Amino acid sequence: xxxxxxxxxxxxxxxxxxxxxxxxxxxxxxxxxxxxxxxxxxxxxxxxxxxxxxxxxxxxxxxxxxxxxxxxxxxxxxxxxxxxxxxxxxxxxxxxxxxxxxxxxxxxxxxxxxxxxxxxxx
Amino acid sequence: xxxxxxxxxxxxxxxxxxxxxxxxxxxxxxxxxxxxxxxxxxxxxxxxxxxxxxxxxxxxxxxxxxxxxxxxxxxxxxxxxxxxxxxxxxxxxxxxxxxxxxxxxxxxxxxxxxxxxxxxxxxxxxxxxxxxxxxxxxxxxxxxxxxxxxxxxxxxxxxxxxxxxxxxxxxxxxxxxxxxxx
Numbered sequence: 001x002x003x004x005x006x007x008x009x010x011x012x013x014x015x016x017x018x019x020x021x022x023x024x025x026x027x028x029x030x031x032x033x034x035x036x037x038x039x040x041x042x043x044x045x046x047x048x049x050x051x052x053x054x055x056x057x058x059x060x061x062x063x064x065x066x067x068x069x070x071x072x073x074x075x076x077x078x079x080x081x082x083x084x085x086x087x088x089x090x091x092x093x094x095x096x097x098x099x100x101x102x103x104x105x106x107x108x109x110x111x112x113x114x115x116x117x118x119x120x121x122x
Numbered sequence: 123x124x125x126x127x128x129x130x131x132x133x134x135x136x137x138x139x140x141x142x143x144x145x146x147x148x149x150x151x152x153x154x155x156x157x158x159x160x161x162x163x164x165x166x167x168x169x170x171x172x173x174x175x176x177x178x179x180x181x182x183x184x185x186x187x188x189x190x191x192x193x194x195x196x197x198x199x200x201x202x203x204x205x206x207x208x209x210x211x212x213x214x215x216x217x218x219x220x221x222x223x224x225x226x227x228x229x230x231x232x233x234x235x236x237x238x239x240x241x242x243x244x245x246x247x248x249x250x251x252x253x254x255x256x257x258x259x260x261x262x263x264x265x266x267x268x269x270x271x272x273x274x275x276x277x278x279x280x281x282x283x284x285x286x287x288x289x290x291x292x293x294x295x296x297x298x299x300x301x302x303x304x
Contacts, residue, residue: 026299029241033295034248038241039264043159045242049171050158055150058179059143 128193135192138183146186150179153196156265157203163261164207166250174210178203200265201275204258211254248297256290263287 020026029035051057069077137145154175161174181202189198249257255276262272269287273280 029244030295030299033291033298034241034245038245039159041239041242042163042245043155043264045168046158046162046171047155049162049168050154050175051172054154054172054175055147055179058150058176058183059147061176062180062183 131195132192135186135189135195139186139189139192146183149182149195153199154179157199160200160203160261160265161207163249163264164204164254164257165210166246170210174206178206181206196265197267197271197275200262200267204262204275207258208254244298247299248294251297252290252293256286256293259283259287259290260294 134145134148138149157178158171158175161171161178162168165171165174178199182199185202189195249260252260259272259276262275267275269280269283272287273283276283
């Protein structure tokens with residue numbers, strides 16, 4: 001009997017030796033979730049990543065980098081670009097049509113002249 | 123006391139909106155630590171903190187004149203911070219798709235123990251398991267934003283915020299274990 005007790009104690013001791021030193025704390029932390037202190041540590045860790053003179057660097061960068069155009073500006077620019085493209089297409093088309101008409105007219109005039117010459121020759 | 127500080131903040135924001143550089147600097151200095159904490163909670167990367175925080179404040183200065191209610195400055199600032207972080211995470215995801223073997227170090231998370239304490243490591247590890255939207259939600263709560271403010275920031279309803287927050291807290295608790303215990 002005594003031996004059995006000893007065996008149980010030994011098993012218990014072996015099992016409890018597997019637990020980490022702050023076992024209770026860890027269980028409580030896992031059950032309760034992160035404490036406010038953990039969040040504060042996270043913020044402090046992040047804040048420490050900012051090098052001194054951060055505000056100055058931001059202000060300098062804000063002055064130097066050209067601003068991103070607003071959506072309205074981008075729409076206006078797109079509309080203007082589209083209008084220029086349409087005008088260019090209309091202009092080129094009108095010019096081609098006019099040149100074609102002139103060429104056709106010249107051909108017809110030539111044919112008419114030839115017909116007239118033939119009539120006169122008869 | 124609360125209303126006095128709200129009024130003082132609104133005055134400071136109005137001065138900054140008029141282009142007063144001292145007021146702009148004061149706003150940055152007042153919020154840089156909180157924004158840095160928010161960025162870190164969202165990305166889990168120390169090396170992104172300064173760069174992203176800088177982007178947030180540059181956007182803030184550029185867009186400040188479009189803020190119509192100076193009293194809502196804090197909500198507006200954290201909306202900028204959230205959108206900046208989400209954009210960064212999306213870009214990172216796209217880069218991972220198009221350049222699977224490029225900039226490979228970029229996606230390696232900070233190893234456990236790289237940051238100060240076990241609690242902080244555990245929190246960082248737990249946050250990394252959540253979706254960015256849930257991280258934003260929890261970080262906004264830590265920033266003291268009310269449910270109504272968070273609903274406005276996320277363009278959703280208060281009921282949806284409460285439900286999502288409940289789920290996010292559960293997930294965080296589930297994953298909140300010191301890394302070497304996993």
